[in-house]
Amino acid sequence: MVKTKAFSAIILAGGNSSRMKTNKALLMLKGQTIIQTIINQLVSHFQEILIISNTPELYHPFNVPVYPDIFLKQGPLAGIHSGLKHMSTPCGFFVACDMPFFSPQLAQELLSGLEEYQAMVPKKNKYLQPLHAAYRKDCLPYVEKVLQKQERPKIISFYELININYLDFNQRADNEWDQIFFNVNTPEDYELAKHLRSEKDSATVVAKNGAVAR
Numbered sequence: 432m433v434k435t436k437a438f439s440a441i442i443l444a445g446g447n448s449s450r451m452k453t454n455k456a457l458l459m460l461k462g463q464t465i466i467q468t469i470i471n472q473l474v475s476h477f478q479e480i481l482i483i484s485n486t487p488e489l490y491h492p493f494n495v496p497v498y499p500d501i502f503l504k505q506g507p508l509a510g511i512h513s514g515l516k517h518m519s520t521p522c523g524f525f526v527a528c529d530m531p532f533f534s535p536q537l538a539q540e541l542l543s544g545l546e547e548y549q550a551m552v553p554k555k556n557k558y559l560q561p562l563h564a565a566y567r568k569d570c571l572p573y574v575e576k577v578l579q580k581q582e583r584p585k586i587i588s589f590y591e592l593i594n595i596n597y598l599d600f601n602q603r604a605d606n607e608w609d610q611i612f613f614n615v616n617t618p619e620d621y622e623l624a625k626h627l628r629s630e631k632d633s634a635t636v637v638a639k640n641g642a643v644a645r
């Protein structure tokens with residue numbers, strides 16, 4: 432297994448939070464903001480943590496470098512693009528700013544796959560988790576190509592251009608998918624998250640997660 436300490440972690444925080452109607456990353460969960468919760472979990476595992484946001488002033492208190500999108504208003508793939516461009520290591524673990532229960536062990540597992548593949552993405556049946564995935568820096572020209580061609584492309588639109596592998600969650604414990612990928616998109620999700628003590632508790636709910644069907 433690779434040492435993630437040699438790699439980068441990138442938190443995407445450039446979205447509109449239109450369903451939440453307030454910045455999701457800065458919502459308080461158990462005494463700290465969601466983004467701080469994520470940073471705290473990442474910090475001992477990675478060489479660097481970057482935040483990708485177009486409102487850097489909001490994130491300066493977190494004491495990690497903040498970079499804007501280069502392709503503006505183009506959605507999360509533009510965040511991945513900026514992360515790939517700015518990370519100073521060859522491999523990055525990318526996570527959405529609204530996923531408070533992520534697993535460093537899973538990040539390590541995904542990054543291990545980058546020895547062979549350009550991207551490693553969790554998959555269950557036809558669902559993918561492209562915002563809890565590992566991407567190699569050499570994905571950059573393919574991401575750029577898609578962003579130059581399409582308006583607000585789906586993240587998965589560059590997958591057919593690269594050498595990608597999927598981490599199969601069908602073989603894992605039933606609730607792991609819902610636990611790890613629980614994300615806070617709506618006020619209802621937030622209420623639920625406040626009552627979960629840990630990722631284990633989310634096993635008792637059906638998480639509305641950010642999975643995309645392929």
Ligand SMILES: Nc1nc2c(ncn2[C@@H]2O[C@H](COP(=O)(O)OP(=O)(O)OP(=O)(O)O)[C@@H](O)[C@H]2O)c(=O)[nH]1
Binds near residue numbers: 445446500505528
């Ligand atoms: N850097 C960057 N990140 C983005 C962009 N759009 C979405 N994200 C991030 O991608 C993740 C998933 O975003 P979504 O929940 O799909 O979108 P959102 O805009 O945050 O929320 P909604 O407006 O409610 O859809 C979150 O971490 C967002 O901050 C973007 O244009 N640039």
